[in-house]
Amino acid sequence: MSLRERLDLVHGKIEGAARKTGRSLKDITVVAVTKGVSADRVTEAKEAGVAVFGENKVQEAEPKILNIQPPPEWHLIGHLQSNKVKQAVSLFQMIQSVDSVRVAKEISKESQALSRCMPVLLEVNVSGEPKKYGFKPEEVYTVLEEIVKLPNVKTMGLMGIGPLGASEQVLRDSFKKLKNIFGVCKTLKIRENLEMKYLSMGMSDDFEMAIEEGSNMIRIGRGLFGGRT
Numbered sequence: 001m002s003l004r005e006r007l008d009l010v011h012g013k014i015e016g017a018a019r020k021t022g023r024s025l026k027d028i029t030v031v032a033v034t035k036g037v038s039a040d041r042v043t044e045a046k047e048a049g050v051a052v053f054g055e056n057k058v059q060e061a062e063p064k065i066l067n068i069q070p071p072p073e074w075h076l077i078g079h080l081q082s083n084k085v086k087q088a089v090s091l092f093q094m095i096q097s098v099d100s101v102r103v104a105k106e107i108s109k110e111s112q113a114l115s116r117c118m119p120v121l122l123e124v125n126v127s128g129e130p131k132k133y134g135f136k137p138e139e140v141y142t143v144l145e146e147i148v149k150l151p152n153v154k155t156m157g158l159m160g161i162g163p164l165g166a167s168e169q170v171l172r173d174s175f176k177k178l179k180n181i182f183g184v185c186k187t188l189k190i191r192e193n194l195e196m197k198y199l200s201m202g203m204s205d206d207f208e209m210a211i212e213e214g215s216n217m218i219r220i221g222r223g224l225f226g227g228r229t
């Protein structure tokens with residue numbers, strides 16, 4: 001199957017899932033995940049109409065970001081190490097994987113140095129799997145209160161990864177949990193540095209379910225580019 005065919009297939013599935021919650025394709029942002037994918041194939045996806053791309057690692061992303069011109073929008077979706085923050089802030093338009101107050105502080109510092117404001121999502125470990133990064137669901141609100149105090153960082157939503165190999169019920173429960181936290185965050189009376197707009201959940205195997213449970217941003221790798229080796 002060609003990339004265009006896969007993209008059409010994914011768009012059709014998004015439309016179907018979105019319709020169930022009174023939304024449509026245009027309400028869902030697709031982030032094409034390009035880990036292990038060559039710059040040529042990223043360009044092909046861009047030419048097919050994909051507007052937003054996601055990478056897990058700063059190092060792998062850098063040559064793609066610099067070589068694909070004019071650049072599409074790039075999001076960092078993997079764990080960010082302290083020594084890569086400066087680079088990340090200069091390369092990405094959004095950091096979806098903020099998983100500690102410490103890294104948020106560093107993003108703030110480096111963004112100030114570049115006189116820019118970095119949109120971020122807070123990563124939440126909804127499934128509670130010990131190997132996963134992300135804030136515990138119950139600490140999100142206190143963390144958010146700290147992060148909104150940081151200059152040059154704007155929190156724009158939450159990101160979560162569904163539990164690996166879980167049953168449909170367990171997956172849906174974890175998406176529901178994240179949607180709930182998102183809903184509560186939206187009611188917080190914080191004016192500055194906060195615009196709860198994006199709920200980033202759903203990947204190749206579970207994005208339809210995630211959309212049905214309220215996701216408005218999905219991160220698709222294999223579903224667009226085929227299997228990774």
Ligand SMILES: *Cc1c(COP(=O)(O)O)cnc(C)c1O
Nearest residue numbers: 033077203204219220221222223
């Ligand atoms: C790899 C990855 C994805 C995409 O995974 P697929 O199963 O290939 O769609 C999405 N989000 C994160 C954080 C990832 O690391």
